[in-house]
Amino acid sequence: MRFIGMALAASALVLGACSGGENKGGDTAAAANKDTAAAVAPAATPTTTAAAAPITGTTHEVKMVFDGQNYKFDPAEITVKAGDGIKFVNVSGGPHNVAFDPATIAADVKAQLMGNMSNQMAELSGPLLTQPNEAYTISFAGIKPGAYEFHCTPHLAMGMKGKVTVQ
Numbered sequence: 001m002r003f004i005g006m007a008l009a010a011s012a013l014v015l016g017a018c019s020g021g022e023n024k025g026g027d028t029a030a031a032a033n034k035d036t037a038a039a040v041a042p043a044a045t046p047t048t049t050a051a052a053a054p055i056t057g058t059t060h061e062v063k064m065v066f067d068g069q070n071y072k073f074d075p076a077e078i079t080v081k082a083g084d085g086i087k088f089v090n091v092s093g094g095p096h097n098v099a100f101d102p103a104t105i106a107a108d109v110k111a112q113l114m115g116n117m118s119n120q121m122a123e124l125s126g127p128l129l130t131q132p133n134e135a136y137t138i139s140f141a142g143i144k145p146g147a148y149e150f151h152c153t154p155h156l157a158m159g160m161k162g163k164v165t166v167q
């Protein structure tokens with residue numbers, strides 16, 4: 001007789017250790033909204049030229065003359081009131097112009113005078129008047145009271161000078 005022993009080895013191994021993977025929260029930082037509005041630069045402020053101040057009073061006349069011997073403004077000296085203007089007329093001996101030496105004009109006056117002088121060919125230098133009876137008018141509105149010397153550039157060496165006193 002055969003004896004079959006049966007060995008029952010029952011081993012129950014429970015291997016069921018499932019380690020659950022930890023899910024790390026993947027919170028992404030919210031993207032910050034950046035303001036990209038461009039900074040608006042303030043408009044450039046003219047530092048040497050003021051807006052033209054129109055004549056509100058009397059327009060005086062100064063002739064630009066060559067009398068056969070001398071080049072001159074006639075009258076060479078003139079007094080105007082605040083708001084007045086001067087119309088410079090090329091009568092004879094041109095070309096003439098009206099110019100102020102920038103070095104003799106205070107900065108605040110200079111700014112307004114530059115604003116009041118149209119068609120400057122240089123700082124505080126009016127255009128050349130080449131035609132007979134051609135005129136150039138300067139408003140002295142907004143010009144601080146004082147005495148201001150001017151000259152004709154082509155005839156400066158010949159003494160063509162003048163002075164305007166603004167009251």
Ligand SMILES: [Cu+2]
Nearest residue numbers: 095096152155
């Ligand atoms: Cu002249």
